[in-house]
Amino acid sequence: MLHYKDFLATLVLGSALANSAHALATDQKQAVFIKKDDLAVLKESAQQWQQTQPQLERLLKLESELQRTVDKLKQLNTQPELEQTQPTNHLAVVNPNALFAVQVGAYKNKAVLEAAVKQYQSVPNMLEVNTEQVLIEQHTFYRLKLGAFKTKNAAEDACKSLIKINNCFVTYYVKTPQS
Numbered sequence: 001m002l003h004y005k006d007f008l009a010t011l012v013l014g015s016a017l018a019n020s021a022h023a024l025a026t027d028q029k030q031a032v033f034i035k036k037d038d039l040a041v042l043k044e045s046a047q048q049w050q051q052t053q054p055q056l057e058r059l060l061k062l063e064s065e066l067q068r069t070v071d072k073l074k075q076l077n078t079q080p081e082l083e084q085t086q087p088t089n090h091l092a093v094v095n096p097n098a099l100f101a102v103q104v105g106a107y108k109n110k111a112v113l114e115a116a117v118k119q120y121q122s123v124p125n126m127l128e129v130n131t132e133q134v135l136i137e138q139h140t141f142y143r144l145k146l147g148a149f150k151t152k153n154a155a156e157d158a159c160k161s162l163i164k165i166n167n168c169f170v171t172y173y174v175k176t177p178q179s
Contacts, residue, residue: 098148
């Protein structure tokens with residue numbers, strides 16, 4: 001005959017086994033088995049991502065800054081309209097023994113250069129307009145220069161007067177006047 005204690009123990013044990021079997025079945029539905037080698041590869045990939053993430057974020061930021069810089073350079077490459085301000089009369093003097101000139105622009109596009117030349121030629125009392133074609137790292141540039149000066153100081157004085165119209169710097173004179 002069955003004793004009450006044995007019956008109760010059997011009932012509790014049976015219930016516990018049923019619950020653990022159900023829990024095990026539920027856990028197995030959610031569990032994913034991964035081989036140790038695959039797990040190691042996944043962990044290594046995650047670690048590499050964590051290490052490179054700040055560098056990638058920095059690279060994306062630099063790319064954005066570079067794009068803004070390219071946009072600004074494109075704007076600068078298109079020459080704005082010159083103001084019709086008249087430089088002082090001493091700028092119109094051309095020296096036949098010239099060594100220096102004032103560079104006011106450099107363009108990759110010859111059509112943009114020609115438009116800038118026309119703008120400078122239309123300004124009254126403007127300096128002699130010269131252009132120079134140069135090849136830099138397999139790219140052709142067209143330099144726009146004004147004036148013909150014997151001394152560097154005279155060219156610097158002219159640049160100081162021209163700075164009201166456009167940025168400039170002193171460079172060597174090239175005898176290719178534009179008419």
